[in-house]
Amino acid sequence: MQRIYAPTLTALALGLTAQGATAQDLRADALDYFSALPSTTPAVHDNPITPEKIALGKALFFDPRMSASGVFSCNSCHNLATGGDDNLETSIGHGWQKGPRNAPTVLNAVFNDAQFWDGRAADLAEQAKGPVQAGVEMANTPDNVIATLTSMPQYVDWFGASFPEQTEPVTFDNFAKAIEAYEATLLTPSPFDAWLNGNDDAMTGQQVAGLQTFMDAGCASCHNGINLGGNGYYPFGLIEKPGADVLPAGDKGRFAVTDTVDDEYVFRAAPLRNIAVTAPYFHSGKVWDLTTAVEIMASSQLGAELSEGEVTDIVAFLGALTGEVPEVVYPILPAETAETPRPSGAVLPD
């Protein structure tokens, strides 16, 4: 029989209390910077989310016929099987052209303050209209998208069910709103959320240490909020400009949006959820290794030299941001009809 002494029990209890208090303090600090994902689909501006609209948006998201060539869907570059992005330096699009910037993940993107690396789209509905029309991406036109959708009675029915108050619901605006509604459901609760919500065991000791370092070193000054980023703009190279291999001179970031000199090489702080599964990194997509990316950020944005252990801890913490992707049943799309515009892979001159 095991004998238990009162002093030991007391010591254990004290120890646990002290540990608990530390976790509590760190959690309180963390909650000043971050928020856990909500447990439900968020409301989005001017776009009531209904099951019908989500289902329509899912079909559109996966439909390659939304591109001129019939080759690319939203999911091609924002692949839900691979972290909501395409794991390419920059995406390959229409005519095998390369996109100018790395494709950001669609997962949890509804919580970004604005979309694209330069924040040029206010929300996901505005964002959805971009790649469809971009010559190097899906190279389509709103008219051709609408002609394609209108040619398939099932799509017309789905738009009617999604926008029941409208007499002509098949519009490019509604196309974008349906995609936004679907994307708003793509939330990936992670161990970090469980930890923020009070589960001390959800993160490893190293991940907790990494979180502490992430806040102490200043990373959380830019990477905060629900998405640990995606909510502010900062010069890439605030303290020290990285080399042209990582920060190509030709892409001046937000300058193209605001035409303000202060915005040269300014980019949105990357949202960090699922960062461990969405290499390569930065708008240029030039860095494949997360450890290297953290080191570059430390020197370029913070002027800090982190120890190897600190970097490793931060990378471990970032791993705790990898969340569970909601189960997606692959959609069965409406079949084309005689009226459906034919796909064209032709590359038009600019």
Added chain:
Amino acid sequence: MQRIYAPTLTALALGLTAQGATAQDLRADALDYFSALPSTTPAVHDNPITPEKIALGKALFFDPRMSASGVFSCNSCHNLATGGDDNLETSIGHGWQKGPRNAPTVLNAVFNDAQFWDGRAADLAEQAKGPVQAGVEMANTPDNVIATLTSMPQYVDWFGASFPEQTEPVTFDNFAKAIEAYEATLLTPSPFDAWLNGNDDAMTGQQVAGLQTFMDAGCASCHNGINLGGNGYYPFGLIEKPGADVLPAGDKGRFAVTDTVDDEYVFRAAPLRNIAVTAPYFHSGKVWDLTTAVEIMASSQLGAELSEGEVTDIVAFLGALTGEVPEVVYPILPAETAETPRPSGAVLPD
């Protein structure tokens, strides 16, 4: 109160019996030509199908990193959302190159006697190795596929679970076998199957009439078996060669496989399941309209001029071959590691 006379009842009964007998006769005739899909996944040669292998095969089928560029997966050209094909004349692949022939549907393909339009692959495992390596499709090499898979521990585990008797299970042969196992599950039971299985109401009167015409006119001489095709080779233009727009002179079909003059312009009779949702038609993909395709077949293969009504009936019957695609939960794929070969969109010279 309605009065029912015995003679009326007798007449009705006789009528029903006669109708029933007609349906029975037609069904008996049809069963000489066709078989309903089985209710279970078929066994395939030298490749025991297990749940683990199916799951691995599904991941591989949807994984764009199986292509050199990281852009194309099996599902890109055999899209389960759109009838198991890509609805393009011929597929667009690596470097925006066009494939030589229309992509056939993967649905029910396990029941084809051989794969590809010229039957050059004996089974789906052999087939799966083709597009991965074809320069105009996925442009990859077996070595690079294996290096990619080996770099991701989750894939290594999945191969181990799928081929438990092997000490080094991550091989190109096993890659192909896993894909074959997954594809063997992609069966789409249709109204025609329900009708063959005895449900008189599963097809409309017009579809039944179309089936009768399909057999009477001789279509079933080549399009028979479980897949109504996919099990024999015939000259395209047996009676009358279609124009070069439909039958381009440069593609001599099975001649390239057998090097036999008799096989010039010989192709596999297309399997017809889901034909209504897999336009465009023929190996050239030059015909988008199913009615036109039926008319071309009638004149080129049978020397028959079918009436407009007969063609319409046949097209209605072909619609009864559109089946229900099994529910597919979109896979979450393993994340790359530092060892994963980087994607390359570079187009190499031949």
